Amino acid sequence: MEEILGIQEIKACPIRxxxxxxxxxNVISGKWKxxxxxxxxxxxxxxxxxxxNIAKITPRMLSKELKELELNGIVTRNVYDTTPVSVEYELSESGKNIVEVLDKMVDWGLSHRKSIMGENQK
Structure with a gap:
């Protein structure tokens, strides 16, 4: 099994x-994930x-995407033995770590929008 490398080792090798x-x-791409x-x-x-919470998503697509997120260890599905059975979804520990990625994406998006809008106003 390959050892897990740190970001500095990864950055030293463009292929990795x-x-x-x-x-x-592969884990987070797509329109709905x-x-x-x-x-x-x-x-x-x-x-x-x-x-x-998600406009225009169909039940079939939501079900498919939740299953994929669960398979990839991002979402945890909790089934409760109630009548009727209830199911809740939550982020796994790995999924919670994605928040850092999302926060960086939001920061970049806001900065990018600001720079583009600033350039277009000239």
Whole structure:
């Protein structure tokens, strides 16, 4: 098994850097995964709550994306033995660590928008 390298070792090898980016994108890419993560970010949610938070997502697509996020260890599915059975979704520990990535994306997006809008106003 390959040892886990630190960011400095990864940055020293462009191939490993690109592979690490691809690993990340394979887990979070797509139209719906980041909105789903954003919906669950602040606490457990039931399926219908997540669906209500994301405009235009179909139940079938939400179910598919939640299963993929669960398989990738980002989301945890909790089934409660109630009548009727209730299911809640929450971010796993790995999923909670994605918040740092999302925060950086938001920072970059705001900065980028500001620079583009500033250039267009000249």
């Amino acid at each position: 850097y690109v592979l690490a980016i691809n690993d990340t994108l 980041l909105p789903i993560i954003g919906s669950i970010l602040f606490g457990k949610k039931r399926f219908t709550e997540i669906q209500r």
